[in-house]
Every structure is written in structure tokens, then in C-alpha cells.
Amino acid sequence: MPLNSLPPWPPSLPSSAHLQHLQTLAVTHALAHGFTHLPANPSDPPTHATAAPLSLFPSPFPRHLFELATEIQTVYNALYARIALDWGFLDRVMGGVAKVDSFQGELWRGWKAVREELVQPLQLGIFRSDYLLHSLSSLAPLELKQVEFNTISSSFGALSQKASETHRYLAKETDMFFDSSPYLSTFDNYPLNDALTSIAQGLAEGWAAYGRKDAVVLFVVQDGERNVFDQWALQYELMERHGIKTVRHTFSELDNLVQFDRNSKRIYLPDPLADLVQPREVAVIYYRSAYTPTDYPGPGEWSTRLLLERSRAIKCPSMALQLAGAKKVQQVLTEPGVLEDFLLSPDRPDVGFGKGAGAFTQEDVDNIRKTWIGLWPMDNSEAGQEGYRLAMTQSSRFVLKPQREGGGNNIYRSDIPQELKRLEQQQHQQQQYGARDVMPREAYILMELITPPDGVGNWLVRGGDNKARKADVVSELGVFGVALFGPEGVVNREAGFLMRTKGRESDEGGVAIGISSIDSPVLV
Ligand code: ADP
Ligand code: MG
Ligand code: MG
Helix, strand or coil: CCCCCCCCECCCCCCHHHHHHHHHHHHHHHHHCCCEECCCCCCCCCCCCEECCEECCCEEECHHHHHHHHHCHHHHHHHHHHHHHCHHHHHHHHHHHHHHCHHHHHHHHHHHHHHHHCCCCCEEEEEEEEEEEECCCCCCCCEEEEEEEECCCCCCHHHHHHHHHHHHHHHHHCHHHHCCCHHHHCHHHCCCCCHHHHHHHHHHHHHHHHCCCCCEEEEEECCCCCCHHHHHHHHHHHHHHHCCCEEEEEHHHHHHHCEECCCCCCEEECCCCCCCCCCEEEEEEEECCCCCHHHCCCHHHHHHHHHHHHCCCEEECCHHHHHHCCHHHHHHHCCCCHHHHHHHCCCCCCCCCCCCCCCCCHHHHHHHHHCCCCEEECCCCHHHHHHHHHHHHCHHHEEEEECCCCCCCCEECCHHHHHHHHHHHHHHHHHHHCCCCCCCHHHEEEEECCCCCCCEEEEEECCCCCCCEEEEEEEEEEEEEEEEECCCEEEEEEEEEEEEEEECCCCCCCCCCCCCEEECEEEC
């Protein structure tokens, strides 16, 4: 049923003693179940962890929009699989970006250089499609609007499953949160979240498709990563439920470690107990790194990336799939006819998924398009000129985004015109003096701001901080998806969800960059 607003939130707590009690229960449950981060600069091996940021209450989310978001995930999975398989489309879109963005340029040129010689037909996608609620006015029905679609390093699957479990536990332990809201008093409203088990299963499916029982899954991680328990939970699940060994290495470390067999294109890694065990073959390469320029401090990392790409291991994601996740692709998809071409054209590869080429329907197309909000290029095309005019004259309606991941890169509202001017000046200087690493405005896209409904609050508990903070909040729902595909599709499923909640005053979200808390939805 359409809703115009969310119920008043959070439900009131009878006293400050109740708040204190709830917080103690929440943090203790979190610590006991690995809902944790490493502190900054941990010792090796680490000696302690802190609770990851958590909201005390689950946050309200309209049931029909939650169902829409989870139901269309398999269509989104298929869409992005088809994009990754369409070399012509990626060349047209990302080849253009490559000229103006040196990071995307390295990625696209690297992929182009190796793509003819790839021997592994399968690619693994662990995706997360992120949404905010959009409220045009207090009289209009709430809508579901997509923020972005992530194809690399989609994180917080494990911690989000644990946040859902902590909220369920609190509901049980406290008589459904002291009966303070009708929504909190029945478990029908707490959707089950299997993100951890389902994402681990995706990695296991990739491993099984590779077909070597002694091979391992390689986790490529960042130096100084604090969100390690979100990753380790997947590793434990792979071992305990599937009997699959994993190894973790930073991207830079791999340069010296990977052994590449030129004939078979199989790759091997020495075991940590190298004297005792033969090097282990790698079945799946799972990147929790390699998505941002700082992951590539020098040419060594780019050559490692290409070496791994050329190997027989199944990549999660492939370079093509990473390119498909660029924000520029998200913008081009909104151009007339592009979505129809990917979903409805009979010429598209039958990536399986139980729906052959052209087997998606107009309803699928409509459901996907419903989740989009205005996007403009920032180039010299007609649409780009219109985008530029809107950005300069009505900046309060927009966010300007470069082709980056990981949070903290966007430019909001009144900062946009001055940023666009700065880019023009830089470009001018580049033309005159040959300045390097300048991104002209074509490297950005312009996006209409999604405006979440107000009147929603929550208590946010930061790790290491023993005082919950009450704030007006905005919640971002992410839906995970797993796709294993090649010329034929093997797996396509929805794989649980993530809810992140941030103070309303903050434009940017992001748990890793210290802004959002992990949350779970309560359906209203
Ligand atoms: P990243 O890949 O760095 O996570 P996002 O596109 O997700 O980039 O933007 C980061 C954050 O900025 C989002 O989590 C969201 O909180 C906010 N944001 C992004 N786009 C919009 C938008 N169109 N309207 C409102 N907020 C947005
Ligand atoms: Mg992203
Ligand atoms: Mg994001």
C-alpha cells in the first residue's frame, strides 16, 4: 500500500534508565557476535576490537518498497551482467571516460589489452544496489530511488546480517522494545537477512564452478583495513559451511607472492606455513580493494591486477564488471532506449538466470526505471549542456559525482558551481602549462538529489563511545545480489540487504568513512 510518510520515530523510551539498559544489551550483543571493527593502528596480532556503529532501534521502511527493492535485484543482476559482456557498450561509454579520468583510463585500457586472451569464461558479481526513500511532498506517496549500483567490494553484508540479529534479539529480550510501537511488537515486520550466508554461498558457487577441490578463495584486502570482521565472517562461513580455505593478502603484497603458470594460466599462492605445504591454487579472487586510486600507489599494482585478470581464477569482479559499475554507466542507462536494449532485445546473450534473451518484460523495465532519478552527463552533448545549466543555476537540487567509489568524493548543492568553475580553470591551465592529472567536467555526472522523508529519528551508538546520540536520520537500503555468469548464466539471486542510517545533517553516507551506523529495517 502506498505511504505518504513514515510513522513518528523513534518510539519513546520510558526513562533514561531504559535507554542505558537497551544500549548495554545492544553493545554487549554486538561485541559477543563479532559486530566489530578493529581499532585504528591495531597491534599484530590484534588484542581487542570495538563494536561497529549501530542504531539502537531498527528504522521504519515501507513494506511494499522493500519488497520492490528485493524483487528487482535479479533483474539488476542480469542487467549488469549483460553490460559487462557488451564490449562495444563499455568501449563507447568507458572509453570516453578513460580520456578524462586517469584511474578509469588505466582500468579500461588494461582490460582492453588483456580481454582477447582471457581463458576463464565465468565472472562473479557480488553486487549491492543502494536506495533512499524519496518524498516529493507530504501528500505524495513515498518512492524508492536508486543512489548507485556497486559491482566491486560491496561491503557490510556480514555486519548487516548481525545488525538484524541484534535488533531481533533486543526485541525479544526487552518485550519487543517495551511495546513502544505497534511495528516493533511483531516479528512479521523484521525481515530475515541472510546477507552473510548468501554472499558466502556466492563465493562458494564460484569456487565450485572452478572445479578444483584443493583450491582456495583469495581475499584481496586493503592495508590498514578496520572493517576486517565483515570479511572474516565470510571466511569463517566458507570454511565452516562449505569446507573452503581462504587466504588474505593486501593488493600490494601479491606482486611478490603470486606464482603464475604460463601454460595453464593457473595461479598459486604460498601457504603461510610455506615449508610444510605446497603453494595453493586460487579458484576465486574476491576484491575488497583495488577500487580506488590509492589502492594503486604505483605501476606494480596495475601489473598485478592484469596478471590476476589473465589468470584462470574466477574474478569477483572482473575488470569489465568493475567498469560496468561506474557512475557514468548509471547515467548512460537512463538515456532513451538503453535499458530496453539491454533487457528486451533478443540479440542479448542468454545469460541464463531462467530467463532467456529477451525474456524480461516491459514490467521489469518499468520497475527498474521507477527507481531512477534525474541524471545528466557533464559533457558537450545537448544533455550535457542542459546539465551544466541546471548545475550552475539550480545547484541546490543536485549532487555532482566523479567516477569514484568508497565515499567522500561527491560535491553537493551550493559547492557545485564553484567546483565546476575550478575545473574549468584547471583545464585552462592544463592547456596552457600542461598540468597533469586534471579531470575536466566530462569526468563527472550530475544527479538530482533524493529527498528522504523527515520526522524520523533514532539513537545512534558509535563504537568505543558509551553515549548513544539521538539524531534526525536518513536510512539508505542496500540490496545485495549474486551473479555467476559467462556465455551462460549459472547463478542469479538476491542476497540479503544492508540498512545504513546517518544523521540528516550529513550529505554523504558511509560506515567506513565514519558517518553512518549499521541498522536494520522494520517494515511499516
Ligand atoms: P560511493 O560510491 O562513494 O558510495 P554514492 O553515489 O553512494 O558514492 O554517494 C555517497 C553517498 O552520498 C550516498 O551513500 C548518499 O548518502 C549520498 N548521495 C549520493 N547520491 C545522492 C542523491 N542523488 N541524493 C541524495 N543523497 C545522495
Ligand atoms: Mg559505490
Ligand atoms: Mg555508495
